[in-house]
Amino acid sequence: MNDLNAFVQPQRERILNELFTLLKIPSISTDPSHNADCRRAAHWAADHLKALGCPRVELLASETHPVVWAEGPDAPGKPTVLVYGHYDVQPADPLDLWDSPPFEPTVRDGNLYARGATDDKGQVFSVIKAFEAVSRGGRPPINARFLIEGQEESGSKVLFDLLEREPERVNADAVLVSDMPYFAPGWPSVEAGLRGLCAAEITVRVLKGDLHSGLYGGAAPNAHETLVHLLAKLKTPDGKIHIPGVYQAVKRPSAAERAAWKKLPFNERAFQRDEVGSRALTGLKPYSVLERIWALPTFEIHGIVGGFTGQGTKTVIPAVATAKVTLRLVPNQKTAVVARQLSAAVKKLAPKWADVSLKIMHGADPVLVDISAPPFKLIDQAFREVEGRGVVPTRSGGSIPIVPALGKRGAPVVLAGIGLPDDRLHAPNEKIGVEQVFKGIRVFGRFFELMGGA
Ligand code: BES
Ligand code: MN
Ligand code: MN
Numbered sequence: 001m002n003d004l005n006a007f008v009q010p011q012r013e014r015i016l017n018e019l020f021t022l023l024k025i026p027s028i029s030t031d032p033s034h035n036a037d038c039r040r041a042a043h044w045a046a047d048h049l050k051a052l053g054c055p056r057v058e059l060l061a062s063e064t065h066p067v068v069w070a071e072g073p074d075a076p077g078k079p080t081v082l083v084y085g086h087y088d089v090q091p092a093d094p095l096d097l098w099d100s101p102p103f104e105p106t107v108r109d110g111n112l113y114a115r116g117a118t119d120d121k122g123q124v125f126s127v128i129k130a131f132e133a134v135s136r137g138g139r140p141p142i143n144a145r146f147l148i149e150g151q152e153e154s155g156s157k158v159l160f161d162l163l164e165r166e167p168e169r170v171n172a173d174a175v176l177v178s179d180m181p182y183f184a185p186g187w188p189s190v191e192a193g194l195r196g197l198c199a200a201e202i203t204v205r206v207l208k209g210d211l212h213s214g215l216y217g218g219a220a221p222n223a224h225e226t227l228v229h230l231l232a233k234l235k236t237p238d239g240k241i242h243i244p245g246v247y248q249a250v251k252r253p254s255a256a257e258r259a260a261w262k263k264l265p266f267n268e269r270a271f272q273r274d275e276v277g278s279r280a281l282t283g284l285k286p287y288s289v290l291e292r293i294w295a296l297p298t299f300e301i302h303g304i305v306g307g308f309t310g311q312g313t314k315t316v317i318p319a320v321a322t323a324k325v326t327l328r329l330v331p332n333q334k335t336a337v338v339a340r341q342l343s344a345a346v347k348k349l350a351p352k353w354a355d356v357s358l359k360i361m362h363g364a365d366p367v368l369v370d371i372s373a374p375p376f377k378l379i380d381q382a383f384r385e386v387e388g389r390g391v392v393p394t395r396s397g398g399s400i401p402i403v404p405a406l407g408k409r410g411a412p413v414v415l416a417g418i419g420l421p422d423d424r425l426h427a428p429n430e431k432i433g434v435e436q437v438f439k440g441i442r443v444f445g446r447f448f449e450l451m452g453g454a
Helices: 002-023 032-051 121-134 157-165 223-234 256-264 268-276 288-292 335-349 372-389 434-451
Strands: 056-060 067-071 080-086 104-106 111-113 143-149 174-179 191-192 196-205 298-306 322-329 354-364 390-396 413-415 431-433
Touching: 002 032, 002 111, 002 121, 002 191, 002 434, 032 056, 032 143, 032 434, 067 157, 080 121, 080 413, 121 143, 143 372, 174 298, 174 434, 191 372, 191 413, 191 434, 196 223, 196 335, 223 322, 223 335, 256 390, 288 390, 298 372, 322 335, 335 390, 372 413, 372 434, 431 434
Parallel strands: 080 143, 080 174, 174 413, 191 390
Antiparallel strands: 056 067, 067 143, 104 111, 111 431, 196 322, 196 354, 298 322
16 A cells, blocks of 8 residues: 555656656547557557566457457466456547647646546556556566457447457456546445447438428428427427337336435535536436436437538528437346337338438447445455545446446456546546546555455
């Protein structure tokens, strides 16, 4: 414990500079024009792990978004800990809303600002540094394995295929994932569940081509109007999703789990005002806010493409409109089933004058984690020692597609991050607290030590 502090304190600048190097790489996996940057980020991780003494380091499975695989030095008789993380990031736009450029990491007031600072580069970096901290003399207390991918933000296709072919990669005594926030500042959490995702595009065509709205308006169908009516029927203002069957598989959290959530330091008003930044909260009113964001499915419209959105006006009747939508899924919903339900609902709601098509983009199954296995006691102890408080059991509304597959061979998957709720992941001015990075190094280092029996 004190040893870990002794590792961190004199080297803070060197450690931060290394993180800067990683954060400067614009490894945006959803944008093919950044494929080379994704490769560079993969190489950064591979070279780094090699330099830390990992005897086996590989880039696997893809030219464009390689999976980084590394094995630490053998620690005979010690447990195996698999570390999962991702080096890819979300697009940075709108760029003009950033106070400093997204790929020029900048420290202001104790926070490090950059795209990927918290999701997930800064977090996976703190786990890598924790491994460094406990590897002095080339003898880590555990058998470490690293699986760091570059397609998390776009569905993890390459990694799914890899684990399908080589399932033994996830043989471990524990899997550690640091890609999520604390429940609140000073309140580390361990996630007992993540939501899944079903992403789709709904396209409506109502005309052979665009028309002059003066000559035809009043008699011709309008693609945007048709699409908007359809979307409005898929979810009503009370927050209910009208896709037949969609709630059928939903397993409500147990009374005990809901009771535990009630004890969390959660202030609905502050959440609304400071985090959400709205005048009201919406959604299914009979359920608590935490249940709504952690354990109920959602339907969101992310954008509508088509028609005219340029400067000035254009009196046109659009022929085609596309909506980008997602559903968040909860235990025990299945992505494939929900995709079929959405497709059926959309077909049924389409008026007779519209050709409606649905394209399923990518998905993620929801996951529940049994947090009673021994490694959870150890992560709790590690946080207790470093943070002065153990972990609270929560869930998260976000999704990490590969997590269900990481637990397939029975390893307990410890979902415990070091971000903070106001880190603005995926948004302008994403940040990570500098102290959170250093705390993370000590927490995860301590976790490795405790796993190794120290
Ligand atoms: N790290 C996030 C997911 C997350 C955030 C989990 C907060 C728990 C708490 C991850 O990088 C992410 O953004 N995932 C995507 C899924 C993907 C398929 C686009 C998401 O949740 O939208
Ligand atoms: Mn992430
Ligand atoms: Mn993300």
